[in-house]
Amino acid sequence: MIKDARILTVDLTEESYKVETLPADTYRKYPGGSALGMYLMLSRMDPEVEPLSPENLLIFSVSPLTGIPISGQSRMCVTTKSPLTGTAGDSQVGGFIPAHVKGNGYDSIVIKGKASRPVYLFIEKDKVEIKSAEKIWGKVTGEAEKLIMEDLGDTKIESSIIGPAGENQVLYASIMHMRSRANGRNGVGAVMGSKNLKALVVKRQPPVKPEDPVGMKTLTLDIKERIAANEVMVDTALNGSAGVVDFHGAEGFLPTNNWESGVLEDYIKTAGSTITETILKQRETCFGCAIRCKGVVEIPGKADPEYGGPEYETCATFGSYCGNTDLGDICLANQLCNMYGIDTISCGATIAFAMDCYERGLLTKEQTDGLELNFGRGDVFESLIKKIAYKEEGIGALLALGSKRAAAIIGNGAEALTVTSKGQEWPAHMVQMKPNLAVNYAVNNFGADHQSSEHDPTLMAADDSNDWIWANMLESFEKCDAYGVLDANKAKFALATQKFYSTLDSLCLCQFVWGPSWQLYGPAELVAFCKYGTGWDTSIQELQMIGERRINMMRMFNVKLGYTRKDDCLPPKAFIKMPSGPNEGVGITKEDFEKALDAYYEFAGWDRETGIPSKETLTRLGLEWLL
């Protein structure tokens, strides 16, 4: 059975803390990660608070499964009100800190208030200390990590740290772990900076023991064969997520020149396979994971292996988005974002937006501090990222606001060049190729996210493939044999897989390992993991309902702030037909999108006109308390 959850609440204003227990039956409804974070935020905080005020909560949550040795279980969710989107905020990280937060005996760490001086939080089981970070404030993440180890006289720790961008409250600042793993999205680092909190640090602990070790072995013993039999996993282990550049590039669906096209000539120079062949130093992993997908690159004089290597999203945002094929510039941009603590997606996308403005004469050289922001100019990244991190007056301070706010200041039609949902820059998956993401980017409660539903190619998979079989364990879908198709079947797929991904973000599982399609373990194995890991007898239906509950909690948070269907919209560039390449002419129409949105609301039990969950839906999910 799921045990009671232990919640540590730290009040930085008062410099005090307390530990509370959440009963197991409540924890089962909101079993960790994003679901638990949303439950705590909605129970304890007025949604109207200013995101960068002491009243906002910053909640780090793991789950009943975290730390039990099996691939893909060491992830931690940060929940807060996002300063970038103004909505419920959510961001996930992998690595080792999640397993050790759990190892120290906590399911959630809730930070409230604001410290009167820079501090960091150190946790070793029941010992909780708020320590001075005055000597660490201002340092980049790698340096800060070393100074914390020195301060504690202990290297056996794990930490989540903000860099100068978080301290300066750049609206898309990240929280960095291991210098290369990020709670990247939604500006969670800015919230941490607003609290004068430099780092969350935990003492390393032994792994969490599963309830049924023999049962667990049925999932873990054949791991090598399981990976070898799965082509995506073999490629992920070889090329990391950057391998997706190879696939999207070949199909002509790599967002290029701020989403004007999907074709980047020479995309192969920025591809995962090229990284593997040329600059890859090694692969790293997260606690207990056999995939080892995290790339570490080295380019002497340009990219330091201490800061990892670029993921797919980073290769795209600093590559194709900016019309850049210089891999060295991409790696340097990745490193600088990791040092300063900035989300590589929003940063690269905001720079691409600025390039688009510059090319069209909406930004002049005077306004860019003399930088020539033409597409293809990867050489500007170094100075521009620094200007953003320190919010230097001029172009730095402007772009530190993100593309949506910057566009409102630039004016003259710049808004039409932004590619955001709820103010968050789009990740690098084109809706022309994966139209269900058009629905997902629009409705997702914390802005566009590529990890919030399965991608459309699953509906193209052969009848005897896991992709097809696992997805159809959630609902029955119709097959699709072309790109650019957006209909009620896609809306159903968007919602059903969104629920499953929502559960994964609640149980804090890696979506490369656990999922409803191409991953290493499917829905039935997840039910087995819950049973063997914790003794929790669950079902796919219960798991889907957990995911649905979390989506509805987030929606209700936003509804209380006045969000409605009008906010579930797409930017103009979503409707561009592919102008060239192997899939020339492929795209989605506004009409198809609106119809699919209608269908999504219908399936979700939300009002079609307003996008607000009905009373029946909230009651069915046990969320009457939000009415």
Place this chain on the structure above:
Amino acid sequence: MCHRTKLNQNQNTINLMVNKEETVLPEGTSMAQLLKLRGIKSRSSVWVNGNQLLLAEYPTWILQEGDVVKILRVVAGG
């Protein structure tokens, strides 16, 4: 453009359409061999004359003269 695979002299060939491209292949080519020739992994989904094949059929499905083949890569997230 015609996609012509390197052929042995005297080898019998078939003409077919693959992703809207005229293609010439040795007689007896299986779907698995076609995917390999094009550098595409078997995780792709394929339709022959409008009917989708099972993964298990790829090694034994022999392509015929005049077939219309559609190959789509099942590209994952990331």
